[in-house]
Amino acid sequence: MFEEEIRFLRKMNKRQLAQQILNFLMIISSALMVWKGLALYTNSESPIVVVLSGSMEPAFYRGDLLFLGMPDEPVRVGDICVFKIPGRDVPIVHRVIKLHDEKETGKQYILTKGDNNQVDDRGLYNPGQLWIHREHIVGKVRGFLPYIGIITILMNDYPQLKYVLIGFLGLYMLVNRE
Amino acid sequence: MYNLAQRANAIFAFAMTVQFGLLLSIAISSLYLTSNPIGKVDVRELNIWLYNYDNKETEFAFIEMNLDADLTSLFNWNTKQLFVAVIAEYETKSHDLNQVVLWDSIIQSKEDAHIKEVKVRNEKYDFVDITPKFGEVEAKYSIYWDLMPYVGFLVSGKTESNQTISFPAPDNN
Numbered sequence: 392m393f394e395e396e397i398r399f400l401r402k403m404n405k406r407q408l409a410q411q412i413l414n415f416l417m418i419i420s421s422a423l424m425v426w427k428g429l430a431l432y433t434n435s436e437s438p439i440v441v442v443l444s445g446s447m448e449p450a451f452y453r454g455d456l457l458f459l460g461m462p463d464e465p466v467r468v469g470d471i472c473v474f475k476i477p478g479r480d481v482p483i484v485h486r487v488i489k490l491h492d493e494k495e496t497g498k499q500y501i502l503t504k505g506d507n508n509q510v511d512d513r514g515l516y517n518p519g520q521l522w523i524h525r526e527h528i529v530g531k532v533r534g535f536l537p538y539i540g541i542i543t544i545l546m547n548d549y550p551q552l553k554y555v556l557i558g559f560l561g562l563y564m565l566v567n568r569e
Numbered sequence: 570m571y572n573l574a575q576r577a578n579a580i581f582a583f584a585m586t587v588q589f590g591l592l593l594s595i596a597i598s599s600l601y602l603t604s605n606p607i608g609k610v611d612v613r614e615l616n617i618w619l620y621n622y623d624n625k626e627t628e629f630a631f632i633e634m635n636l637d638a639d640l641t642s643l644f645n646w647n648t649k650q651l652f653v654a655v656i657a658e659y660e661t662k663s664h665d666l667n668q669v670v671l672w673d674s675i676i677q678s679k680e681d682a683h684i685k686e687v688k689v690r691n692e693k694y695d696f697v698d699i700t701p702k703f704g705e706v707e708a709k710y711s712i713y714w715d716l717m718p719y720v721g722f723l724v725s726g727k728t729e730s731n732q733t734i735s736f737p738a739p740d741n742n
Contacts (some may be wrong), residue, residue, distance in 0.1 A: 470725075471654070490666070
């Protein structure tokens with residue numbers, strides 16, 4: 392199956408090889424540009440997230456894709472927010488169930504809960520932390536696309552798969568004739 | 570020139586393009602469907618009890634209400650489920666806006682979208698202010714809905730209510 396490709400690689404001169412590598416880099420950089428452009432447009436550091444837990448079932452299942460936005464207007468009760476607890480890497484997607492806007496400072500005191508959880512998130516926050524604030528919020532869920540993110544979850548669960556996939560894609564780009 | 574892998578690749582790419590085009594048109598077109606959700610919260614009883622919470626004597630409000638809402642018009646071919654909640658909103662001396670969820674429900678079919686509940690209490694959610702005492706407040710109650718689609722945009726809204734009820738003095742227990 393690969394004999395033809397290998398012969399093709401041998402036959403290529405330096406110029407063609409350079410061209411293929413440039414093509415490959417071009418694809419990577421345009422993907423990066425789209426991602427960063429989206430982040431700028433939505434004003435959210437990660438405009439697309441994959442659902443990693445079942446705490447928002449039956450609305451969001453593991454592997455569903457969420458599109459985020461960061462609106463100028465303040466957070467309101469009922470909004471589904473993605474937030475990061477200081478000192479932890481994995482963001483959480485939960486609904487705001489309680490909110491207090493302080494008059495003097497304008498600071499928002501926010502409490503969240505997963506629709507599928509029986510209790511609020513105070514057990515998930517850092518010890519002694521009762522509220523989260525605006526600065527913890529990465530974005531507000533605006534759009535929904537089911538199933539697509541399952542690839543990310545598989546790659547997280549089986550890290551080898553990631554290298555196999557990247558290696559295969561890279562090879563394919565190199566030997567692709569167009 | 571055209572081997573099996575190339576043909577399979579072309580078919581797969583075309584199928585993906587068509588599918589994403591279809592999903593996008595579903596997502597955008599369902600934004601233009603009109604709906605007319607109505608709902609009413611009727612508060613029947615409001616009591617305040619003092620409990621020790623976080624080493625402070627704290628006012629807990631207990632509410633009993635009747636709910637009547639017709640959200641059937643929110644169900645279209647792209648509606649996966651509705652998240653419905655009763656929200657209390659009030660203003661205190663130190664805080665501009667306070668919003669607390671008192672009750673919630675997830676509705677997954679049009680048949681269940683006509684809500685008629687009597688004597689609902691805030692059993693699942695504590696109705697407590699951020700300060701230990703509510704003080705002299707008047708709260709407004711409304712029904713909030715959040716439409717979650719099969720694919721596309723989340724839409725939410727709430728039915729406004731005019732009923733405001735002053736908080737009574739706490740009962741001593």
